[in-house]
Amino acid sequence: AIVGNFTIALFVGGILSIITIKILHRFRKREYTYVLTIGMLLLIYTIVKMLGGNGELAALILGLMLSNYKLISKALNIESSLNISLLIYKLDEIQNEISFLFETLFFVFLGMVxxxxxxxxxxxxxxxxxxxxxxxxxxxxxxxxxxxxxxxxxxxxxxxxxxxxxxxxxxxxxxxxxxxxxxxxxxxxxxxxxxxxxxxxxxxxxxxxxxxxx
Known part of the structure; x- marks a missing residue:
């Protein structure tokens, strides 16, 4: 069961992550593309969980592929002009804000219990x-x-x-x-x-x- 969970997460998560990168590249100049990124993350997580896979691992795969999109696109011979660097920079800023929020909530919860x-x-x-x-x-x-x-x-x-x-x-x-x-x-x-x-x-x-x- 564990092997199956990880296999589904790796395979399905990997394919959906590649599709996500291509979609993000297409809409990279739009103002709120980072919202689309979060939406795709939730979609990938949900699909993998519904198929019986590990949603957390699928989310990790998406993050790894986003940070290494140039290497991924070169290895898979995808569009050579693929560029989502600006989007990743914006995502880093959003991630810092979300991290601060979650850290605060965790410590509040820890203080409550x-x-x-x-x-x-x-x-x-x-x-x-x-x-x-x-x-x-x-x-x-x-x-x-x-x-x-x-x-x-x-x-x-x-x-x-x-x-x-x-x-x-x-x-x-x-x-x-x-x-x-x-x-x-x-x-x-x-x-x-x-x-x-x-x-x-x-x-x-x-x-x-x-x-x-x-």
Whole structure:
């Protein structure tokens, strides 16, 4: 079933993405072509889901093909004059605005389900602090190994300090509620604490580094 889902998404999503690129090229000079792009995205997602495929993967394929449309058109010998660069630039701006909206909504939602229990606050904070320390230590070793011998090796502490967590753990925590997993609220509380602690580490660390104290 999983293989079938991905196969449908790759095949149908790929074909529809190519058609979308040609349509966008045709209407590239229109003022609100980006709205057409969003409409095509929803259409591709819906068609793939109706056929039993993975709609999210199909959406990803559309994004990959849009960003690499020149390579795709050359490989498939489509129109050599294909050009949607201006549209992609506009889509980047729209994407930034949508990302800001979704990030804000995720954090509002996380704040709504976050509850402080006096009986467990010390325990939860302690666990979150341990995870934060593990994150920082593993990040330091990973950065050191990845940049050993490079010109940024001397800045490994600065890179390590930039460990603030945000939209990724916040958005993934939604699945705890979606699938009604055990201890979902406890995990969401821990995630919130970790987000707060890592942002504090980054804020204080950047301040110390900027003042030459670290």
């Amino acid at each position: 976050f509850t402080i229990n006096i009986d467990t606050i010390v325990e939860n904070l302690s666990i979150a602090l341990i995870f934060t320390l593990i994150l920082i230590v593993t990040r330091y070793f990973a950065v050191s190994l990845a940049n050993k011998g490079s010109e940024v090796y001397g800045d490994r502490m600065t890179i390590t300090i930039l460990c603030a967590q945000g939209i990724v753990p916040a958005s993934l925590s939604i699945y705890l509620l979606r699938y009604n997993l055990p201890l979902k609220y406890t995990f969401m509380t821990l995630i919130t604490y970790i987000i707060i602690l890592t942002n504090l580490v980054t804020t204080i660390g950047v301040w110390l580094i900027s003042r030459g104290r670290y």
